[in-house]
Amino acid sequence: MVDEKLRKLRDTIDKIDVEILRLLNERAKIAIEIAETKKAKGLSFYDPVREKSVIDKIIKLNKGPFSDEVIKTLFREILSATLALQESQKxxxxxxxxxxxxxxxxxxxxxxxxxxxxxxxxxxxxxxxxxxxxxxxxxxxxxxxxxxxxxxxxxxxxxxxxxxxxxxxxTLHLLSRSGQREKIKKIYSHPHARAQCREWLNKNMPNIPVYDVASTAEAARQACIDEEIAAIASEFASQIYGLKFVAKHIEDYKNNxxxxxxxGKSFPGKTGSDKTSIMFSLQDKPGALYNALKPFKDANINLTKIESRPAKMRKWEYIFFVDFTGHIEDEEVIKTLEKVKDYCIELVHLGSYPMFEH
Missing domain, CATH: 3.40.190.10 (Periplasmic binding protein-like II)
Structure with a gap:
């Protein structure tokens, strides 16, 4: 016999599930109407600024017991399913x-x-x-x-x-079909993943040769068809290729x-928490890079990344890639880039986009 209290609680959950289903379908119908309106006006169906706003509002309202990360994942799936009704995105x-x-x-x-x-x-x-x-x-x-x-x-x-x-x-794991370490004769890995597990491999699998492949997923695919092969790959790959854990979390550094x-072909509008990426080439003269970067300091704009690459058009010329906080439509960013351009042969805006939040 089912306990009476338990039965009542289950009945309540059943009623809530029915209401959730009704509300999800009601939301979907409204989303389809929105899609028809957007189509008539030639607007894009996918709006990352709007999606971020929706999720941010929901997170602020969340009182638990679900964590913010769980709520974010659930609503990401709802938004994804809704968008699929509006437009099939490849x-x-x-x-x-x-x-x-x-x-x-x-x-x-x-x-x-x-x-x-x-x-x-x-x-x-x-x-x-x-x-x-x-x-x-x-x-x-x-x-x-x-x-x-x-x-x-x-x-x-x-x-x-x-x-x-x-x-x-x-997070990287050693995976194989059997999950038995003694059956492993060789290990497949992407070079980056191999480098991230070098100390663990030297300590725990010193006599097993490691072969480089194009990706961790390819390593998992190879392990799937040969019991003597182990792969350094993700838990996600283990689920797709039906592999078992030989050892978990074998990366040498955990903050990885x-x-x-x-x-895409365009970039989203402002969210208030954005990042911008640019690339530029400079005149070959002393102080050129300093002069190009100084306007960011003067405007108190934070540079989050700077990298240089050979231009490959003329020897000893370089292209600089810079990420900084702010959006290309921000007034301060517009003024700053105008000053930066004075010192550049060319400056290209690569995009402005919502800053990722963990």
Whole structure:
């Protein structure tokens, strides 16, 4: 016999579930009406500024017991499912399925978007520039391994904008079909993941050879078809490829994060908590870089990243990539960039986008 109190509590939950379902469908119907209005006016269906506003308001209202992160995830999925009713968005990401880039794309767009793996960072830029994909997701830097310079190089070749950023923690595991360490004869890993687990591997698997592959997901795919192969990959990859844990959290440094860019043909409006990315080339003379950066200091604008890359057009010339807080539409940013331009051969605005919040 079911306890009477338990029965009543379950009945209450059942009634709440029915009400949640009714409200979700009511919300979806209104969203479809909004989509029809946007279509008639030629407006974009996807509005990251609006999405951020919705989630921020909900988080402020949250009193628990669900954590803010759980509420954020739930509403991200609701927004993703709603957008899928309005427009099927194709999102290109650095594949194959199960990479950290794939995980970042899902975290940003929700699981109801249409995800398409690409075989290279270059292919993601091409897909977005040609309009084959609405957005693309590419890695830009890791807190331990530094900048993904190839991604920076692509901004010199393709006409795309940065429309968002995602930062996710990188946790690495040793995975195999059996989960039994004694059956492992070789390990597959992406070079960056291998570097992040070097000390653990030397201590725990000193006699097992490690082979480089194109991604952690490819390592997982190989382990899926050969019981003697172990992969250094994510828990996400283990779920996709049906692998078991040999050892968990084998990364040498636990505060390990990777930042990703969302690229598109345009960038969103102001949210009040934004970041801007630019690239510029300088005249070859003493003090050129100092002069170009000084206006940011004078305006009290925080530079969050600066990186240089060879221009590849003329030897010994460099392109500088800079991230700073603020939006290109901010009056102070407009004034500052006008001063910076005086010292640049060329200055290109790569995008302004909502600053990622953990």
């Amino acid at each position: 999102i290109a990401y650095l594949g194959p399925e199960g990479t950290f880039t794939h995980l970042a794309a899902i975290k940003y767009f929700g699981s109801f978007a249409r995800f398409e793996p690409g075989d290279s960072i270059k292919s993601i830029f091409e897909s977005v520039e040609k309009g084959l994909s609405k957005f693309g997701v590419v890695p830009i830097e890791n807190s331990n391994e530094g900048t993904v310079t190839y991604t920076l190089d692509m901004f010199m070749q393709y006409e795309v904008k940065i429309s968002g950023e995602i930062i996710i923690p990188i 994060y990777t930042r990703f860019f969302v690229i």
